[in-house]
Amino acid sequence: MPLPQDMRFVDLPSFGGPEVMTIGRRPLPVPQDGQVLVRAEAIGVNRPDIAQRQGSYPPPKDASPILGLELSGEIVAVGSSVRGHGVGDKVCGLANGGAYAEYCLLPTGQILPFPKGYDAVKAAALPETFFTVWANLFQMAGLTEGETVLIHGGSSGIGTTAIQLARAFGAEVYATAGSKEKCDACEKLGARRAINYRSEDFAEVIKAETGDGVDIILDMIGAAYFERNIASLARDGCLSIIAFLGGALAEKVNLSPIMVKRLTVTGSTMRPRTAEEKRAIRDDLLSEVWPLLEAGTVAPVIHKVFAFEEVVEAHRLLEEGSHVGKVMLRVG
Structure with a gap:
């Protein structure tokens, strides 16, 4: 099935409270060397997203200006030189930006498979934390x-x-x-x-x-x-x-x-780390932590799941601080 030409994303026309965010449309990003394009199924909402929305946590110059640092979903396209990952793979990953969208680019050094038995929401709750x-x-x-x-x-x-x-x-x-x-x-x-x-x-x-x-x-x-x-x-x-x-x-x-x-x-903060540093963290997680997730020794704590269109409400809940664990968005 051919990919659509554009996608929905969370637009940030100006800095401010949760209400400044709107749902917009823009062309799909195209994977470059070492990147995969993921069709999002679930997205994590994190404190850095709030800081970026308020204007105090700008994305790096080479990162997507769209909010969002973690998601899970299905690979729908791969860039050149990508090995070991293919169209149809279910992955979760740490984004350099751009996760608040129906499609997002992820560097291959920052993606991980769904732990066995995990659905998209549980998998998307893993990368950032x-x-x-x-x-x-x-x-x-x-x-x-x-x-x-x-x-x-x-x-x-x-x-x-x-x-x-x-x-x-x-x-x-x-x-x-x-x-x-x-x-x-x-x-x-x-x-x-x-x-x-x-x-x-x-x-x-x-x-x-x-x-x-x-x-x-x-x-x-x-x-x-x-x-x-x-x-x-x-x-x-x-x-x-x-x-x-x-x-x-x-x-x-x-x-x-x-x-x-x-x-x-x-x-430290995660965003400025190099691709090599993030890949090293990913490798440790895969070898040391993924077995614990698959055994049920460790699991993400998910407080509430909102629809993608309810991103304003999700941010309000996170800012209010009454939650225990993760606040998530489900796409589709």
């Missing part, structure tokens, strides 16, 4: 069996993924969340103790629970938590920062504990 957690918690911070880790935002898509992966690889997990229901969800996923940040000081709880502190902290808050994060780390600990929901500018911070406790402070 699993790439991010693996890169920051395992590759950069070096989490290993027997270590302790504190995961902020434990009920988010990133948090629910990090809790499960850390437990699956033998770590003891603590998490923060903003309600009893969210804390209960974190503990059900494997956290030894979930801390309600609205009623408890996580630094005090971590000290009481561990004595010396945790080995690693995965943080998406930033400046507002910086000093308490440093206080919550054990000697030779590592703070891995992946977002700045609590601000990026920390003033009058006492840095001496970093030296005294020999701490490492690191951080």
Whole structure:
């Protein structure tokens, strides 16, 4: 069956609230060397999408200006030199942009097969959070069996993924969340103790629970938590920062504990990483994590699935923050 000449996509005529997004039409993208064109079946909605919509997270110059960083679906065309992937393959992948559309280009180094038994929605819920957690918690911070880790935002898509992966690889997990229901969800996923940040000081709880502190902290808050994060780390600990929901500018911070406790402070964002770096993450996921997904040891937590046309409502839900896990769009 021939491909259509154009497709529906989520247009962003101006920056602003969710209501600025509309459904538009534009020509299908054409796969270039090393790319595949995927007909979308499901799409993940993520915090970076909100930041881009608001104008604070511009796409790289060589990326699609269309919103969206992850999707699943069927390959319908391949570019030159593509090997090992063909038309008809079901894949999910990390996009450099452009996922909020009926068709999207994916580099072959950023696609993965559906785990056995997975449908399109579950598969589309994997790439963004699993790439991010693996890169920051395992590759950069070096989490290993027997270590302790504190995961902020434990009920988010990133948090629910990090809790499960850390437990699956033998770590003891603590998490923060903003309600009893969210804390209960974190503990059900494997956290030894979930801390309600609205009623408890996580630094005090971590000290009481561990004595010396945790080995690693995965943080998406930033400046507002910086000093308490440093206080919550054990000697030779590592703070891995992946977002700045609590601000990026920390003033009058006492840095001496970093030296005294020999701490490492690191951080990254996924989008600027090179194709080779993303391929290395993909390869690790395929060998180390996909077997866990197929065995049911780890699974994406999906809060709600919206129709593609309901993207405004999906963004509102994500911004409101009442969800546990992933917010998804279904196409078609």
